[in-house]
Amino acid sequence: MKFKLVLSFLLLTTCFVAFGQEQQSGNSKNQNASVSEKGLIKISIMYPFAEGKTFNMEYYETKHMPMVAGFLGSNLVKYTIEKGLSNGIPDQPLQYMAIGTFYVKSLSDYKAAVAPHRDAIRADFVNYTNTIPLIFVSEVVK
Template sequence: MKFRLILSFLLLAASFRAFSQTSQPSAGADKGLTKIVIMYPFAEGKTFNMEYYETKHMPMVAGYLGTNLVKYTIEKGLAAGVPNQPLPYMAIGTFYVKSLKEYQAAVAPHIPAIRADFANYTNVTPVILVSEVVR
């Protein structure tokens, strides 16, 4: 009986260690980066062309960022976090950069072009959050 209990404990501990090592492989990899999140709120009558956003708009903006850009992601909203609640965002684009100052300098001359391109994929005014990744 003791042997089975010890064996079960060891297997559980090994499984937990394996899970914790594989479930968060990059937990600290993004630490210290600046994250620019562009969120497109959902509302009745609003539209969003994901194909254009993915193939034209985001690559255009990413091109302005050069070597300061670490990565970018594109997300399509599916549901709210609470059942039976409206979708909060239709889409979210995120840029991870090394330096906020370099990001701002890179996009500043292109703001008119970036804003003019909105009409090609959405009729929504985005909400933008700039933050520092702490974990």
């Protein structure tokens, strides 16, 4: 019974959040942001949480991500860094410690820009984490 109550609360909260986002998307600033991102390629680098795994956010923010962004040149539209706070399900462990995301115009240009620097990028991992990231490549549709 307690589980059903928690699940109902989560679903209700999700509905309110989604409704609030729909209401906010009516303003021109949000519409322009989604229009300008449509069609972009999004590369998400996700760092899974696990017991004993560490992540140095300061290094990632000030050294690693700017280094990789520099390799991408004019193909890079923007990049974001997210710090994991909690799992969406109460009393469950955090899924990701951090997620770094690059928004680029072309996947082939991204691959060409990163390829000669792949070893340097991977060698830098030890400076901020002891986990192996998962990479998800997608296209922004809205």
